[in-house]
Amino acid sequence: MFTVFLQFLFSGLTTGAVYALVGLGFNIIYNATSIINLAQGEFVVVGGLLMWLFSESFKLPFLVSAVLTILVSGLLALLMERLTIKPLPKTDLLLMIMITVAVSILLRGLLMFKFGKNPYVYPPFTEGEPFIIAGAVIQQQTLWVIGITFSCIILIYLFFNRTLIGKAMRACAVNPTAAMLVGIDVEKMIMLSFVLSAMVGAIGGIAVTPISLMEYDKGPMLAVKGFCAAIMGGLGRGRGSVAGGFIIGILESMTAGYIHSGLKDAVALLILLAILFFKPAGIFGSKTALQMRRF
Amino acid sequence: MLLDIRNLNVSYGGIKALRDVSISFEGKSIVSIIGANGAGKTTLLNAVMNIQPVVSGEVYFNGEKITGLPAHQLAAKGISLVPEGRMLFTHLTVLDNLVLGAYAFMKQLGKKDIEKRLGHVYELFPILKERTTQLAGTLSGGQQQMLAIGRALMSEPQLLMLDEPSMGLAPLLVKDILNVIKRLNEEGVSIFLIEQNARAALKLSHHAFVLESGVLVKSGSGAELLSDERVKKAYLGG
Missing domain, CATH: 3.40.50.300 (P-loop containing nucleotide triphosphate hydrolases)
Incomplete structure (x- = not known):
């Protein structure tokens, strides 16, 4: 009985880690711009599929493929920001969010064009026997996913709280006009936030593909789950979205295991509705942050 | 001119x-x-x-x-502007607000220069020195105005x-602020x-x-x- 529970928990942690990274990606852009980038899920897919392309199709070494994947994903986000976000009037937030939906549809189309509709997979980072804990199996790759997620979380936390450029990015979100007045190039910061969040998404995709496979249309569902994680944690709160991601991942896996796997995707949406009804600031968010939301 | x-x-x-x-x-x-x-x-x-x-x-x-x-x-x-409504970075600490005030010169300035500029601001507004780790949004109105001026001064504007x-x-606070302006x-x-x-x-x-x-x-x-x-x-x- 306990073994089964543990098994569901491990699988929940794996998916939760990816949701956490997507949620984190939402927060990076939101914190710098107040925009919700709904193409966030697509960058996870881009990460997984590009990694397959470089490592399996081009036969490049693992690390080279990973670095290339992360760089190309960042470049893609840079193009997205320059072509679709920068030309828009900065006052119309909702318009900018709509545009990110358009970009997500476009990216999905391009991915289908290049990769087709089949799922892709490549071998896990390390070969070897899975660990057995109290009878439950935990794949080595699962540990990689969780480890990489936490490393990303720590790095991003340090970036936003310890480095000047990270603080400057936060300043842009709080008050772009004041940020300009002190000499911060706000447009550059917006660009940087898009690149950074795409890279985080791509890293998630690279790590999770050996476990859960990757196909061109996985993005929207990932975005929904990651968005739920971000809202649950209180939009703008990095650590909150991480906790939210893991909670949603674990609840999903429990629902799939104990009730019915068809209900799995409903969990996140039910949580989202409950949060928006009863605690719109999120579990870890504050009321003041909610008041400062611009939509 | x-x-x-x-x-x-x-x-x-x-x-x-x-x-x-x-x-x-x-x-x-x-x-x-x-x-x-x-x-x-x-x-x-x-x-x-x-x-x-x-x-x-x-x-x-x-x-x-x-x-x-x-x-x-x-x-x-x-040139430095203390804008209408102060426009502080409310989610950041007092110290972060001040340091970001010198952002335009970050490449030229070393840690010591920043310390020196901070020292000057603290001398004008001693209360800010006691509040360095507090979030700017939680300061009182008068302190926020001091911080806004302090932030603008961090770039040592002409x-x-x-x-x-x-x-x-x-x-009373108005008088203080006007005195600081005169002194500057x-x-x-x-x-x-x-x-x-x-x-x-x-x-x-x-x-x-x-x-x-x-x-x-x-x-x-x-x-x-x-x-x-x-x-x-x-x-x-x-």
């Missing part, structure tokens, strides 16, 4: 907010603009900083044309522009001040302008305007 504004025109959706405004002054002085609400005072400062687009006209700073330059490049040229620094402050000027900083408290502003100023519905109607030394009948009637309560 330190600041030279030539024939500036600004419109808000068809309404002319500033009409052919020309103002120029030399460095190391205190210059103020008085005028009623909606006369275009804030618009003027925002237009100088290029956070408000202009229709026509030019602004020169130290002889260099700055009209059309991106706002974030102006801090590095030596020209400090202040938009209604006494707005919403208790009279004695230290060599040029001050361009917008003030609703016309009497205090005129007393402080070497030169002042009166703005009415987007048009400059009068200018003179602070003392001249203080004794001017029309100014007395309109802005000094008789």
